[in-house]
Amino acid sequence: MTHKPQLSFWQIWNMCFGFLGIQFGFALQNANVSRIFQTLGADVEAIPLLWIAAPLTGLLVQPIVGYLSDRTWTGLGRRRPYFLVGAVLASLALFLFPNVPALWVAAGMLWLLDASINISMEPFRAFVGDQMAPAQRPTGYAMQSFFIGVGSVVASMLPWILQHLGVDNTAPEGKIPDTVRYAFYAGGVVLLGAITWTVVRTREYSPQELAAFDDHEPAVAEVRRDAGAGLTRWTSLAVAALVLGLAGWFVVARFGLDKQLYVLAGGIAAYGALLLLAMRTRQDGMLANIMQDLHGMPRAMRRLAVVQFFSWFALFAMWIYTTPAVTSVHYAATDTASAAYNEGANWVGVLFAAYNLFAALAAVLIPGMVRRIGLRMSHLVNALLGAAGLLSMLVIHDPKWLLLSMVGVGFAWASILSLPYALLSDSVPAAKMGVYMGIFNFFIVIPQLVAVSLLGLMVKGLFGNQPIYALLIGGVSLVLAGLCVLRVPEPAATPVPAGAAAH
Template sequence: MESRPRLSFWQIWNMCFGFLGIQFGFALQNANVSRIFQTLGADMDLVPGLWIAAPLTGLLVQPVVGYFSDRTWTRLGRRRPYFLAGAILATLALFVMPNSPALWIAAGTLWILDASINVSMEPFRAFVGDQLPPSQRAGGYAMQSFFIGVGAIVASLLPWLLAKAGVANTAGPGEVPDTVRYAFYVGGVVLFAAIGWTVLRTREYPPEVLASFEDAQPADGPVHARAEAAPAAAAGWLLAGLALAALIAARGWDRMLYVLAGMLVAYGALLLLARVLPPGGMLPTLVSDMRAMPRTMRRLAVVQFFSWFALFAMWIYTTAAVAGVHFGSDDPTSVAYNEGANWVGVLFAAYNGFAALAAIAIPWMVRALGLRFSHLANLWLGAAGLLSFLLIRDPQWLLLSMVGVGFAWASILSLPYAMLSDSLPAMKMGVYMGIFNFFIVIPQLVAASLLGFLLKHLFGGQPLWALALGGASLLLAGLCVLAVPTLAAKEARA
């Protein structure tokens, strides 16, 4: 069996360039969707529920796209058809989102936008595993982090830059300001152009060639399917979810907690459905692969849970926290609130800028500290950044907080995938990257369910404390990295 060929710097550049557009879309969404929802009349305690669209679509879309892309071969290749389809749909959604005439239309458009971006994004993760030998994968994922940072800088800054250029930054009740609308139009064009560049400037190995490489099977040996879940176990998950739902109803707790109950019920139903469907179909195969995850992937799942819980808390609540605490306004129609919201765009651009710099520094960190300790250090820098919001009152100084957040963001987007990639078989790279997304999505659903309840009952409804909870979550994520098994060979070649 032959070794997978090494690629040049510019070949890696072209294959990762599409992430510039993907993150352009995500950054506009993350920095402005809460603002759009509040502008259209959403109360602050409803915003986390409206955001459920984003993680839920990723939960549904990514493993399905991974499953089908593993089995696809067309004139465009294996992953690139999905890049292109997702880009077209996401571009259209970006044009529609800021023109939503009602809250329910904006919420529905968020589902379409996030699903479309996920259709493009999931194959990009598998694309690196397909094209690069193990010795170059950490660098490939770091290159993706670089483009994520660069794309998000410009996207996050766009409303602020447009306001500086004289575009109207306020509008009447129920109307989205022109700064936000024009930023979304630019984002649609950039997303389509960047992904189109990768589609046109890259090539893919046919399935038979991928199977011939010596690293086609994971370094730890083949992945073996586990026995299917016992009926009692599946029923247990169902009953646990129903019991939690009954408790929520009896106590009159926040209705968002029903999301947690629904997750338990859905998992139990999924296990039961996989048992009754004919073997070899998509759903039984996905469940079997999920239960056969390598040990490295299982340990990384815990790290990802705490990491993405923190990120989702930041994305949901930073606008409300900064506008309320640092700019003194909770009224979405006020000048002060919109100045604060624009400043959050600057902060988000800043952490993505620092992430782009961190992506350059991370390979040197890994050579000095190894994969695990590098990731731990970066996560703790992010924790310090979020916790510092409790102490800083001058909004200008929040730029310093974004240094730590930027290093954590770059690390979260690269090092878990570098630790994971060698444990995955080539023929299942797409489906396992999609399943790995569960551990990005589940914590976001938990955050959307719990954060509003916790803030209301423990922290007086103050959004600033959601950022503090995010900081504590990153501290835990860093500790959990130490439990991830890392082969010495993997450490050496990273």
Template sequence: MQQKPNLSFWQIWNMCFGFLGIQFGFALQNGNVSRIFQTLGASIDEIPILWIAAPLTGLLVQPLIGHFSDKTWTKLGRRRPFFLYGAIVTTLALFFMPNSPGLWIAAGMLWILDAAINVTMEPFRAFVGDNLNARQRPMGFSMQSFFIGVGAVVASALPWILTNWFNVANTAPEGQIPDSVKYSFYAGGAVLLLAVLWTVIRSREYSPAQLAEYEKAEMAEPDHQAPVMQPAGSGKTYFHRGWAFVLVGIICLTVVYNWDMDKQLYILGGGLAAFGLLQWLTSWYKTKENYNMVVQIVDDLYSMPITMRRLAVVQFFSWFALFSLWIYTTAAVTATHYGSSDTTSAAYNEGADWVGILFAIYNGFAAIAAILIPVMVRKSSIQLTHSFNLVCGAFGLFGFMWIEDPLMLWIPMIGVGMAWASILSLPYALLADSLPAHKMGVYMGIFNIFIVLPQLLAASILGSLVNHVFDKQAIYALVIGGVSWIIAALYVLRVKTRRLASK
């Protein structure tokens, strides 16, 4: 039986190039949405709740897209139809987002934008797992990180570039988005669509029959160990679990209501109750012997391999730190280093533009780190490399407290860039080798739930912590993120691999 062949450098390049465009959209969203919200009238403690569209969308969309893409085979292939259609909608959303006439319309556009990005982005992870063998997967995911870094450098710096190189207006009357932000979103939409089209046109996919043959060949290898899967629950088990989650959710909602706590905490209680209801629905379907999409996805969630379970913990704490960075860096830097929270002031907008440059800097370092990461893995291991990079990122976030001169804030971005490149590549390299090939898409989608959950938690509690514990000083949200990265760095050392993909 023939094993999955090695692909050439340029074949891997072509299949990863679309991520350049995806990250253009993602970086523009991360670097400017808080600015758009504040410009349209959002207060500092309202920003996390407005960001809730993004994680909720990912929570719903990614497992569904993974499930459907696993079962899709068309003339365009398995994953590429999702790349294409998601990119078209994302481009349209990027064009409309900076023209939102009001705050809640902007929040709704963020929902649409993030849904479309998720439709495009989720299958790209499975695309690498499908097309590359175990030895080449670290390179494939690192190349995705490289394109993410390059795309984000340009996209994050676009408002500053347009202002300083082309004299595009960086300020606007109260309640209006500056032209520098608008034109950045227009350019980002065009780049995203063109980059994804390149991957769609220049890449090919293995058919389901070919993938099945390659999986048989891999299972026949002497050092092969089948993924250790957990047993899925019975209908009765899901019913009892559902009761537990619903009860905890109701208690949480009751406490928040009776104690008049911040409204963001309703997200936490509502999410727990909703997950309980989902398990009740699964239980009911199982009693009717109706093994539909909902049942399959919930079963897959509970039966995921042990390696994936441990990586899920690492992802949770890793992405909690990232959402702290993305949500609060603008507010932290403008208030702490530029001394202004007035969105119409020159100081605030200068600080907001500098945050865009800082985001570009950390993505630039991420692009460099993505080239070095495969070398680091060969010299040590995936786990040690990832742990080291996360620790560097943690000290980068702590640096915002230690450094007073805003012009020196590029230094912490070195560590943040190393952590970002590592988060985007090494957990997926560890994961892909522990998954059954015919469920690569759905498990990649489920894995991204553990990116969504920390954002939901961040939206639920960070606003309350900043508002009540830290006296509205957003800088402390970045410190919390640094602690979260330290936890992830320690836990990744517990993750075991069944094969060294770097051999």
């Protein structure tokens, strides 16, 4: 057994640079899709359901790409072929999205864009686990957070910047303003260019080289060995989930409940159906393997799943509702064709850029924070800062002061994008790094599906359809995420051996 060589700063830079492009695409999506939906005629309460493409594509794409990339070896490597294919597809989607003629086309285009970005993004998480020794992984994930922050700053601000450069920020009713269209075109170029840089400027260890390193098995929190014994023991669970989901679907239809509850009921039924299907397919097939690994997750991963649930529920609430919240409360505008609404929507882009700028700065500080107080306490502190940021938006009246709220959100965002992955990567075997990173995405996606099902109902039923209170829900959720991370076992530090050579 040998230690993985310590990577130099520029090697880490090159392998993470593609995340600049990935987050450029995600930031344009997060800051502008609700605006596009509203411009094309969507009601506020329907926005969460229209966003369903984002979590569902992650749920479907990431574990499949992770499973396949674990078993891929080409002249281009193990993960990099997926980087490149996803980048080409996502760039095409960014060029097409702002030219959609109708709401239903925009909803479909979101499926294409999000699926394509997920094809590129999933292997990047496993890439760090493949290439870096455990002691360097927090730095690698923090570097990804840095590029996420930098890319998002520019992407989120692009419509605002273009407006100040004289590009028209208003359009006839039902039309996308030029500021948004040109921003998406720029995003397509940046996404493809950044990912191509990482593909060209990095190399990968072969499967044989990975197996020879001393971190090819988990450092902590054993993988449950009974996972490979087959899935027949899960028959009752599968049947119960299928029956419960179908019953929920019937109740929603029978009593005319909010249609967004179909998503929650359908998700439960789909889980049961997939588990039953996995038991009836080849036990060495992709579906059976993914379901076995899902039910055989390490203890650390199970506890991190709860942290991820509350973290991403909060983030999805923020992404969906910040635009209608700020435009209605801070700009007193609900008419999407009005100058006040579009000025407020552009300011949301600036706010999103600000939290990503603060995230980039936080990414520089997080490795030092981890050295001083550990992974868990660092994540707790940052989650509480994020909660304070979201809750403060309910009491701040001047939209300019909302920039202060974004400081806390930025620290939480940088932490969410790095520290759970550092905790996870020391808990899973190297040979399954991709599939476990993909399965880990379930616990990013599931809270988003729950948010799609319940947020609109909660905001309408509990808060009189006032979107600002979705941010209250998000703040409370971040507090819970921070507290839950204290239950996750912290891996022992693995020192980098003196004189380890960079490759």
